Amino acid sequence: MIDGPIVVELVDAQVVRPLRRAVLRPDQPEEHSVYPDDDDPRSAHGAVRLAPHDPVVHRDAPAGDVVAVGTVLLDPPPWDPARVDGWRIRGMATRDDARRRGIGGVMLDALLTHVAVHGGGLVWCNARTPAQGLYARAGFVTRGGVFDIPGIGPHIHMWRTIAVDHPPTVDHPPTDTRPLTDERGTGEPPSAN
Numbered sequence: 001m002i003d004g005p006i007v008v009e010l011v012d013a014q015v016v017r018p019l020r021r022a023v024l025r026p027d028q029p030e031e032h033s034v035y036p037d038d039d040d041p042r043s044a045h046g047a048v049r050l051a052p053h054d055p056v057v058h059r060d061a062p063a064g065d066v067v068a069v070g071t072v073l074l075d076p077p078p079w080d081p082a083r084v085d086g087w088r089i090r091g092m093a094t095r096d097d098a099r100r101r102g103i104g105g106v107m108l109d110a111l112l113t114h115v116a117v118h119g120g121g122l123v124w125c126n127a128r129t130p131a132q133g134l135y136a137r138a139g140f141v142t143r144g145g146v147f148d149i150p151g152i153g154p155h156i157h158m159w160r161t162i163a164v165d166h167p168p169t170v171d172h173p174p175t176d177t178r179p180l181t182d183e184r185g186t187g188e189p190p191s192a193n
């Protein structure tokens with residue numbers, strides 16, 4: 001899948017913010033790339049670096065540059081605000097010249113492993129619709145319809161459960177057959193990734 005060695009690390013929030021901003025918020029002020037609870041000790045931030053002999057590194061960047069980032073934070077899903085074991089995936093971003101090599105999937109897997117070893121629970125995200133496949137391959141299912149986040153574009157809620165200390169790749173995706181209601185229930189617009 002990945003045609004060169006990579007290193008996946010858990011890092012501090014300030015390590016992920018530059019790429020988070022460059023990919024997800026390029027036209028917005030720096031503070032818009034700081035998430036509430038970024039610095040909560042229960043949050044996890046992942047960074048992927050390519051090893052020195054990787055062809056992408058040789059072509060475009062010095063060895064060791066961060067080419068992908070992602071974050072998971074304790075945050076209940078908008079449709080179940082009382083859920084204390086709710087975790088939200090945010091800030092998934094792969095540098096454009098390193099995409100479609102499986103790196104995003106590896107990052108997501110690392111974040112789901114963090115959830116598994118920190119009690120498990122329900123993991124959700126506001127997925128940009130073009131990124132739906134990434135989450136679906138990791139066992140997420142959609143909930144509700146597509147909604148627009150102004151200035152960013154169409155999104156859809158996706159979620160799955162993760163068992164405590166259970167490898168994410170063998171956990172079973174949920175089946176959500178409940179009818180749609182006002183899922184956010186807060187009247188607040190959803191925040192983007």
Ligand SMILES: CC(C)(COP(=O)(O)OP(=O)(O)OC[C@H]1O[C@@H](n2cnc3c(N)ncnc32)[C@H](O)[C@@H]1OP(=O)(O)O)[C@@H](O)C(=O)NCCC(=O)NCCS
Pocket residue numbers: 001002023024068091092093094095098099100101102103104105106126127128130131133134193
């Ligand atoms: C979404 C994003 C993080 C995915 O990162 P990525 O590193 O490209 O992720 P992956 O490589 O694991 O998977 C992406 C695609 O590459 C494909 N892929 C994976 N390995 C591949 C390989 N070796 N060769 C070709 N394609 C491959 C996957 O099948 C997937 O295809 P799909 O999107 O059509 O389903 C990245 O595209 C990105 O930063 N996009 C802009 C920001 C964004 O939308 N973030 C998500 C917000 S919810």
